Amino acid sequence: MTDQNLTHLETWDRRQAEYEESRRVGPIKATFDRMLRNRLLLFGTVLGLIVLGAGFVGPTISGADPNLQNFSATHLPPGSEGNLLGTDHLGRDQAVRVFIGIRVSLMVAAGVTLISLAFGLVLGMFAGFLGGWRDRTIRGVVDFVWGFPLILVAVLFAGGLGEGLFPVILAVGLVNTAAIARVVRGEVLSLSEREFVEAARAGGLSTPRIMWRHLFPNILAPALVLASYYVAVAIIAEAALSFIGLGAQPPTPSLGGMVSDGRNFLHINPWASTIPGVTIVLLVLSVSLIGDGLRDVFDPRLRHEAKGVEQE
Amino acid sequence: MKRVLARTVYMVIVLALSSVAVFYAIRLSGGDAVAARVPASASAEDREAVREQLGLNDPFHEQYFDYIGSLVSGDLGNSLTNNAQIGSMLTEHGRNSLILGAAAFILVFGVGIPLGMLASLRRNSWWDGGIMTFSVAGMAVPNFWLALLAVWLFATQLGWLPSAGCCSPKQLVLPAVVLAMEGLALTVRMTRSAMLENLNQDFVRTLRSGGLSEVKVIGRHVFRNALVPIVSLAGLRIGQIVGYALVVETIFGWPGLGQVLVNAVLRRDYPVAQFFSLVLVTIVLLSNWLADVGYSVVNPRLRRG
Amino acid sequence: MVSVTDRPVSPSGHRTDPAPLLSIKGLHTSVRSRGESFDVVRGLSLDVYPNEVLCLVGESGCGKSITALSVMGLLPDPPVRIREGEILFHGQDLVALGNKQMRDIRADSISMIFQDPLTSLDPVFTVGEVMVEVIRAHRDMNKSDARNLAGETLAKVGLPDPITRLDSYPHQLSGGMRQRVMIAMALVLDPEILIADEPTTALDVTVQAQILDQLLTEQRERNMAMLLITHDLAVVASIADRVAVMYSGEIVEQATVDELFENPRHPYTQGLLRALPKVSTVRQQLDPIPGLVPYLQFLPPGCSFAPRCPHALDRCWEEPPELVPDQEGRVFRCFNPQDFTER
Numbered sequence: 001m002t003d004q005n006l007t008h009l010e011t012w013d014r015r016q017a018e019y020e021e022s023r024r025v026g027p028i029k030a031t032f033d034r035m036l037r038n039r040l041l042l043f044g045t046v047l048g049l050i051v052l053g054a055g056f057v058g059p060t061i062s063g064a065d066p067n068l069q070n071f072s073a074t075h076l077p078p079g080s081e082g083n084l085l086g087t088d089h090l091g092r093d094q095a096v097r098v099f100i101g102i103r104v105s106l107m108v109a110a111g112v113t114l115i116s117l118a119f120g121l122v123l124g125m126f127a128g129f130l131g132g133w134r135d136r137t138i139r140g141v142v143d144f145v146w147g148f149p150l151i152l153v154a155v156l157f158a159g160g161l162g163e164g165l166f167p168v169i170l171a172v173g174l175v176n177t178a179a180i181a182r183v184v185r186g187e188v189l190s191l192s193e194r195e196f197v198e199a200a201r202a203g204g205l206s207t208p209r210i211m212w213r214h215l216f217p218n219i220l221a222p223a224l225v226l227a228s229y230y231v232a233v234a235i236i237a238e239a240a241l242s243f244i245g246l247g248a249q250p251p252t253p254s255l256g257g258m259v260s261d262g263r264n265f266l267h268i269n270p271w272a273s274t275i276p277g278v279t280i281v282l283l284v285l286s287v288s289l290i291g292d293g294l295r296d297v298f299d300p301r302l303r304h305e306a307k308g309v310e311q312e
Numbered sequence: 313m314k315r316v317l318a319r320t321v322y323m324v325i326v327l328a329l330s331s332v333a334v335f336y337a338i339r340l341s342g343g344d345a346v347a348a349r350v351p352a353s354a355s356a357e358d359r360e361a362v363r364e365q366l367g368l369n370d371p372f373h374e375q376y377f378d379y380i381g382s383l384v385s386g387d388l389g390n391s392l393t394n395n396a397q398i399g400s401m402l403t404e405h406g407r408n409s410l411i412l413g414a415a416a417f418i419l420v421f422g423v424g425i426p427l428g429m430l431a432s433l434r435r436n437s438w439w440d441g442g443i444m445t446f447s448v449a450g451m452a453v454p455n456f457w458l459a460l461l462a463v464w465l466f467a468t469q470l471g472w473l474p475s476a477g478c479c480s481p482k483q484l485v486l487p488a489v490v491l492a493m494e495g496l497a498l499t500v501r502m503t504r505s506a507m508l509e510n511l512n513q514d515f516v517r518t519l520r521s522g523g524l525s526e527v528k529v530i531g532r533h534v535f536r537n538a539l540v541p542i543v544s545l546a547g548l549r550i551g552q553i554v555g556y557a558l559v560v561e562t563i564f565g566w567p568g569l570g571q572v573l574v575n576a577v578l579r580r581d582y583p584v585a586q587f588f589s590l591v592l593v594t595i596v597l598l599s600n601w602l603a604d605v606g607y608s609v610v611n612p613r614l615r616r617g
Numbered sequence: 618m619v620s621v622t623d624r625p626v627s628p629s630g631h632r633t634d635p636a637p638l639l640s641i642k643g644l645h646t647s648v649r650s651r652g653e654s655f656d657v658v659r660g661l662s663l664d665v666y667p668n669e670v671l672c673l674v675g676e677s678g679c680g681k682s683i684t685a686l687s688v689m690g691l692l693p694d695p696p697v698r699i700r701e702g703e704i705l706f707h708g709q710d711l712v713a714l715g716n717k718q719m720r721d722i723r724a725d726s727i728s729m730i731f732q733d734p735l736t737s738l739d740p741v742f743t744v745g746e747v748m749v750e751v752i753r754a755h756r757d758m759n760k761s762d763a764r765n766l767a768g769e770t771l772a773k774v775g776l777p778d779p780i781t782r783l784d785s786y787p788h789q790l791s792g793g794m795r796q797r798v799m800i801a802m803a804l805v806l807d808p809e810i811l812i813a814d815e816p817t818t819a820l821d822v823t824v825q826a827q828i829l830d831q832l833l834t835e836q837r838e839r840n841m842a843m844l845l846i847t848h849d850l851a852v853v854a855s856i857a858d859r860v861a862v863m864y865s866g867e868i869v870e871q872a873t874v875d876e877l878f879e880n881p882r883h884p885y886t887q888g889l890l891r892a893l894p895k896v897s898t899v900r901q902q903l904d905p906i907p908g909l910v911p912y913l914q915f916l917p918p919g920c921s922f923a924p925r926c927p928h929a930l931d932r933c934w935e936e937p938p939e940l941v942p943d944q945e946g947r948v949f950r951c952f953n954p955q956d957f958t959e960r
Contacts, residue, residue, distance in 0.1 A: 008934040012917055012924050019915045144326055147547060147600045149555025152592055159577045159585045160337030236454045243456045244562050244574055259457055263563075266464050277457040285452045514736040520691055521731075522751035522802060523723035526716075536741050612741055612786045 041293020048286035051279070052106070054099055078271055086271050094272070097253040098279050104254045105235050105283060108169055112234040115173030116180050117227050123177065124184025125219065129192065129211055139185070145178040150237050158246040165238070168247050172237045176230045183226055187219050229291035232284045239280050255280050315608050323601040330593050335376055338586040379586075392581045401572060401584070402591065408478055409557060409568030412487055416553050419492035420499050425542065427496075428503025429535070435508065443500060450497030455556055459490045459563045476565040487564040491556055495549045499542065506538035513537070540611045547603030551596045637664035638842050639688070639727075639810055644702035646680070646687050648913075649695060655914045656700065657683050659866040662940075665810060670836060670843045672853045672874075674889070675863035676910060681846045684863075685812045688844075689729050690719045706810075725755045728803035732815040734795035738787035744771070744798050745783030748805060755806055770801040775831055793824035797831065804835055811836065814846045829856055850893050854878060862886050865921040866913060868940060870949040881957050882949045884926045890957070920952070928953050 078086045078094070086094050127138035145153075154171035161167040191197055192215075200210045241247035242256030250257065255276040262273025363369055370378070382388065388398035431443040453461075466486060467475035477483045510516070511534055519529045557570035565571070569588055576584035608614050646658035658680045665671050673681050686692050688704055690711060704711040706727065711719065723729075731737040739747055748767035749760055758766070764783065771779035776797045787795055796816060803811060813832060817825035833856055836843045847853060853860055857874040862885065870883040881887045888906035908925035911917060920938050923929040930953050940950045 004931055005929050008929065008931070009924060012934075016911070016915065016924075019912070140322075144330075147551060148593075148596060149551040151555035151558050152551075152596065155558055155573060155577060156334060156337055156589055156593075159573075159582075159589060163578070239454055240456050240559050244559055245578055246574070256454075256456070259460065263460050263463075266460065267468055270464060273457075273460055277454075277460065280457060281453055284454070288452065514731060514733060515739040517686075517691055518731060518737045518799070518802075519739065519747070521689055521723055521729045522747070523720045523725060523754050524750060525720060525754070528750065528754070533739050533742065537739070540741065610741070612743075613788050 041289060044286045044289025044293055047282060048290055051102060051283050051286055054102060077269075078275070086269075086275070094258075094275055097258060098255070098276055100253045101255040101258060101276060102279065102283065104165070104248055104252065105238055105280075108165060108172075108238040109231045109234045109287075111169040112173045112176055113227050113231055115169070116176035116230060117223060119173075119177040120180025120227075121184055121216075121219070121223055124181040125188055125211055125215060127181065128185040128188025129207070129215065135185075138181070142178045142181045142185075145175060146182060148175065150175050150233070151240060154237060154241050155246060158241070163246045163249055165248050165252075168238055168241050172234050176227075176233065179230065180223060180226055184219055184223055187222055188215055191215055191218055225291065225294045228294060229288065232287045232291065235280065235284055235287065255283075315614055316605050319601060319604045319608075323597055327594060327597050330597070331380070331590055332376060334589045334593055335379060335586060336372070338582055338589060339372075339375065383587075383590075388587060389583045391576075391584045393576075393579050393584075398584060398587050402569075402587075405567055405569050405572050406591075408566060409561070409570065411479060411484065412491060412561070412566055412568055413553055413557065415484055415488035416492040416495070416557075417550065419488060420495040420549055420553070421542075421546070423492075424496045424499030425503050428500040429507055429538075431500065432504045432507035432511070433530070440504075444504070447497040447500045450493045450500075453493075455490050455493055456559050456563060458493060459486070459560060462486050462490060476563075478566050483564075483566075487560050487566050490564075491553060491560040494556070495552050499549065502542055502545065503538060506541050507534060510534045510537040536610070540607070543603065543610045544607045545603075546606060547600035550599035550603065554592055554596050554599070635667065638667050638706070639665040639844075640703075640705040641684070641688070642703045642705065644684065644687060644704065645700040646683050646692065646697060647700040648697050650914075653914060657697070657866050657913055658687065660702075661863075661866070661868055663861055663868065663871075665842050665844055667809075667842055668840055669858045670833070670845060670856055672857035672860045673844060673846045673863060674848065674850065674853055674860055676848060678910060678913075679863045680866040681848075681863055682814050685729065685814050685844065685846055688812065689723060689727065690714070691729075721755065724751055724803065724808065725806045726808055727810045727812065728806075728808040729812040729814065730796075730799045730803045730816050733819045734792060734799050735787065735819075737799060738795060740787055743784050743786055744790075748783075748802055751802060752805055767801070767805060770805040771798065774801045774804065774835065775827075776801065792820050793828065796820060796824075796828050800828075800831065800835070804839070807839060808841060810842045810844065812844045812846070815848070816845070817852065818847075818849070825852075832856070850889060862889070865911060865916065867921070867950070868948075869922065869951075870947075871940075872947045872949075876945075876947055882943065882947065882954045883922075883951050884928055884955065885922050886949075887955070887957050888925075920950070928955055 123138055123142065127135045127142070150172060153175055154168055157167035157171040158164075161170075197210065197214055200214050205213075238247055238254070239256030239259070242254040243260045245257075245260070248254035248257055258276035259273045259280075262269070262271075262276070265272055386399065388402070390397055391401070427443050431440045434440050463475045463486065466473045473485055474480075474483050475486070511530070516529060516534060519533055524533075554570075557568060558574050559570070560566070561568045561571040562574050569591060573585060573588040573592060576582070576588060641661060641663045644658050644661045645656050647654050647656045661680070661684060663671075663673075663684075673684065675681050683692070683697065686697075687699055688711065692698055699712055702712065706722070711722070714722070738744075745764055745767055748770070749763040752758060752763040752766055753760070756763070768779050768783055771782060774797045776782055776794060782790070782794070782798075787798070790798065800816075811832075816832065817828050820828060829852060832843065832845075835841075845852070845856060853874065859871070859873050860877045861868050861871045862877075862883065863869065864885050870877070870881065870886045872882075877886065878890070881890055885906070888904075891904040892906060906925055911921055911924060917923055917934065919932070919934040919936055920926070920929070923933040926933065932952050938950045938952050940948050942948050943954075
């Protein structure tokens with residue numbers, strides 16, 4: 001090779017490297033870029049923070065009693081003196097009730113998520129990793145539960161245990177457990193075929209150790225993303241059940257129950273059911289946007305699974 | 313065929329197991345039923361007599377088989393609240409629910425699939441944007457609140473449609489649309505993404521290279537492939553209609569199975585609650601089974617070579 | 618494997634041939650990606666003559682398949698589209714043709730088979746259903762006649778048990794059987810040109826030879842021209858009459874198969890041949906071409922092969938060489954051709 005040719009080659013290599021550099025995006029910057037570009041995630045997070053803030057801080061600041069009735073000030077429109085969001089048919093302050101209602105929704109969501117994450121992870125990991133008849137049994141039960149409409153399960157629970165938030169949490173937790181277990185099982189199956197698990201097995205690691213040290217950390221992220229998705233499902237279910245009278249019982253303020261109270265006064269005070277209704281939509285929207293966004297940013301593969309999620 | 317048979321056996325087993333579960337769950341509230349029948353001032357002996365009379369003291373399996381026996385003989389008993397015959401409640405309310413459910417089913421699939429196809433074929437257009445926005449809204453707005461909005465707008469404000477009642481075509485419109493909305497939104501999304509996924513498959517190029525028209529390539533081949541995931545989840549869609557019927561029938565005062573069950577649970581009318589729970593569970597299982605059979609039909613990959 | 622001597626002595630040299638059947642003239646096909654647009658086929662000209670087997674050779678990503686899809690009018694548009702050039706078939710410019718006319722040409726006059734026969738067949742329709750559909754898109758024929766024709770064609774391309782296979786779904790067939798189905802589907806209307814894009818790459822080695830053999834048999838019996846796209850020089854040696862070598866979107870050398878293998882002129886072709894393992898030599902060292910294929914978005918100012926060429930001159934870095942014939946009438950694109958040595 002001639003010297004001139006070497007010079008040309010060096011020049012070219014340098015220019016090509018510059019070009020590559022100009023097109024390259026680092027992994028951290030790429031994630032950050034994706035988060036920023038993902039306006040929906042940003043929007044969802046901001047919206048979520050506002051609604052959450054209202055739920056947690058709101059009642060503490062106002063300190064008012066959500067059940068204080070005032071028959072001289074019923075059906076006040078929003079923006080009234082002393083009642084920011086107006087009052088309902090018993091003259092109770094809507095703002096305070098909405099704040100507490102958000103809190104109730106979130107408590108239910110938290111309970112459901114805890115139950116479904118814990119049991120879903122355990123069941124899914126056992127089924128996927130152990131295989132054989134254990135897998136078939138778990139899968140049979142899980143598929144059966146998953147095929148059931150949430151509301152019907154909740155009504156059955158209410159039929160057995162009576163009305164209230166507890167059966168609602170159990171019922172929604174049960175169905176969501178099945179949903180999470182299905183996805184976790186699938187993840188475990190695909191991970192089990194990957195080299196690092198094979199290597200761990202070949203290295204003579206015990207089954208619990210492989211599951212804990214190698215599978216669990218890899219499954220936690222997708223499971224959390226998925227769980228965030230199911231928070232929305234839980235919120236809607238609680239609201240719907242409280243609406244038909246099987247969820248939160250009066251006088252506990254719940255968003256679904258408030259919509260129900262307000263529906264008899266649609267013609268005189270549409271605000272009474274509109275405000276809690278909009279709150280539910282905002283809550284659901286922000287939670288699903290966050291779930292969607294997290295999925296896009298951290299685990300594009302889950303897009304596919306999410307088709308399964310969208311069932312409920 | 314083998315698969316269909318296996319699914320049928322599975323369905324029967326699951327149906328048997330869930331009838332035990334439902335029976336047991338509702339029986340747990342049997343104590344409440346006693347309370348509902350006797351005045352609060354009644355003595356312990358009186359309560360015990362009622363328990364005995366209701367058969368609540370027999371061993372569980374005897375109670376269960378007695379109950380199944382009475383189901384088979386058609387002696388379904390009476391409601392605790394209005395003494396109506398449960399058998400005639402089933403025919404009357406079942407018919408009403410069938411009308412509402414069928415209307416929602418047609419909306420979910422008959423409207424959802426074409427809309428999804430339109431969105432996928434006019435991808436990134438004004439149509440696509442509009443349809444997908446509608447679909448997102450359909451999933452984020454809880455149906456009970458949608459019901460209230462619809463009543464407020466179309467009944468209270470515009471006066472076009474009645475706000476409740478059964479069973480004229482005009483009265484059917486609002487409950488059917490509300491009941492279908494979420495399933496419709498999901499079907500639109502699924503159809504769109506399944507169509508887009510299959511439009512990018514290699515076989516589409518092969519068919520085009522065979523000189524087939526776009527109508528055939530997309531309308532026949534891509535569509536048939538896109539149908540596979542849609543049908544595989546059709547059972548869930550139908551189950552969802554059953555579940556939401558509990559809420560929607562209650563809101564619109566549509567006297568169907570869902571409304572009966574919710575009222576029975578609220579009033580602790582446990583013979584009614586028990587029977588209609590079983591009915592709805594059976595409907596869900598049957599629809600899952602039907603969707604499974606349909607899946608075997610649309611997906612030849614399940615057939616052996 | 619088909620041996621070299623089996624090759625028909627059909628018109629093979631480009632100098633004495635009749636008019637070309639298909640003539641690609643100055644084809645530029647461009648891709649739009651991440652906001653920039655660039656050519657993946659850069660001014661390609663190529664003639665396909667009646668009855669010949671022309672091989673288009675090159676590494677993956679050099680634009681072979683895009684060239685074939687440009688001819689078929691099957692580019693995924695957007696993002697890929699023909700920017701410039703003509704594709705003449707019987708004197709008609711395919712680029713300017715409307716959808717309907719282009720559809721009539723596909724499968725009837727120009728057919729194509731693809732690399733992966735599993736993903737290339739519609740999974741939810743039977744072999745027979747699709748073949749009948751293809752036949753009836755072009756011929757006024759009732760369903761049972763079309764089905765008979767499909768069955769006959771399947772039998773001809775060597776599919777065992779062709780009549781029962783008409784009712785098979787692709788997943789019920791083996792890889793080799795699927796590829797035979799693809800071939801039958803492409804040949805059922807007796808096209809004048811068959812374009813085969815890596816038809817054996819996805820198959821087992823033993824099946825590869827059978828499929829190639831079948832393709833060659835069909836090409837001879839039907840007197841059709843075949844444009845075979847491959848990266849495998851062993852396939853080229855066993856089947857081609859003429860060869861065109863592509864590098865980063867353009868043809869760098871074109872010759873008859875004997876000329877090309879005896880005395881390749883372009884350093885890229887030479888490199889490809891040196892990189893080929895020889896069965897005769899025991900334990901030899903392979904000789905890969907150094908460096909990487911350049912980005913099509915960012916090509917060197919001169920010859921696109923210069924960065925990998927051991928004989929590059931200053932001139933090669935400054936201006937792109939033209940495709941010019943030498944005294945023997947072969948064409949290649951090089952300022953500084955060297956005689957070919959094995960090592």
